[in-house]
Amino acid sequence: MPLDEAHWRRAKVQVGALSSINPTQAAALAETTNYPWNKIYRTDFLRENNIYCSETMVHNDIELHWMSFHHGRNILVSDRVGALHFVAPSGQRLTNRKGEERFAVFAPLGRIASALDTENASERLREPFLRFTSGLFDWIRGNIAPHLQERFDAATRDFLLTYVDMTRFSQLSQADPVLARHIVLQLERGRI
Numbered sequence: 001m002p003l004d005e006a007h008w009r010r011a012k013v014q015v016g017a018l019s020s021i022n023p024t025q026a027a028a029l030a031e032t033t034n035y036p037w038n039k040i041y042r043t044d045f046l047r048e049n050n051i052y053c054s055e056t057m058v059h060n061d062i063e064l065h066w067m068s069f070h071h072g073r074n075i076l077v078s079d080r081v082g083a084l085h086f087v088a089p090s091g092q093r094l095t096n097r098k099g100e101e102r103f104a105v106f107a108p109l110g111r112i113a114s115a116l117d118t119e120n121a122s123e124r125l126r127e128p129f130l131r132f133t134s135g136l137f138d139w140i141r142g143n144i145a146p147h148l149q150e151r152f153d154a155a156t157r158d159f160l161l162t163y164v165d166m167t168r169f170s171q172l173s174q175a176d177p178v179l180a181r182h183i184v185l186q187l188e189r190g191r192i
Contacts, residue, residue: 004032008079018078027124029077030069031132038083041068056104062136063108070115070125098145103152105140106159109133113163127172130164131179137186153189160187 011028013019021029032038046052046064049071054060069075113133116126137156144152160183164172173180 001033007032013077013079016079018076021075021077023124026069026072026075027128029075030066030125031128039065039068045071054104054108056108057101059102059105059108062105063112066112066125066129066132067115070112098143100148102140102144102148103155105136106155109136109159110163117163126168127175127179130172130183131176133159134179134182134186141189153186156189157187 007028011021011025013021013025013029041051046068049067051064051067051071054063112129116129137152137159141149141152141156164183169180169183172183
């Protein structure tokens with residue numbers, strides 16, 4: 001997808017069947033789409049770090065994705081296409097769900113945000129995580145049933161106010177003023 005391609009370009013990963021990446025490149029690639037089939041994990045790594053898919057109907061791959069980047073120390077990447085994902089706009093796949101199940105996203109996002117805050121995480125993943133989360137909130141809002149949007153806006157505000165305190169917001173305003181402004185707009189959505 002074009003956005004994923006932009007993350008790969010930003011990471012400046014050398015083209016090749018298999019390349020090792022540094023923490024800065026990993027932070028850029030953490031923003032790629034979460035699809036679990038675009039990754040291969042060592043089972044021992046997942047067990048050692050208590051990483052798993054969430055129990056939710058939708059968005060169950062988000063926690064696996066972000067926690068593996070958070071705990072990963074030796075990440076290898078490949079630019080070879082291994083799987084393609086097609087979404088039919090009128091299909092019945094999980095991607096097409098528009099109901100209450102979309103609210104389940106806040107549980108895994110909260111666990112990830114807490115882990116990035118409390119496990120002495122480097123700052124390298126916090127900004128990419130907020131950028132991803134903000135974009136995901138927009139995607140869900142654009143795809144959720146219209147009668148649920150106001151409630152989703154309120155849940156989004158609660159999440160952002162919980163995990164983006166004034167210190168973090170001030171840092172974000174310096175690092176990525178566009179994202180900071182977008183978060184302000186998400187906080188104001190439905191209140192204007």
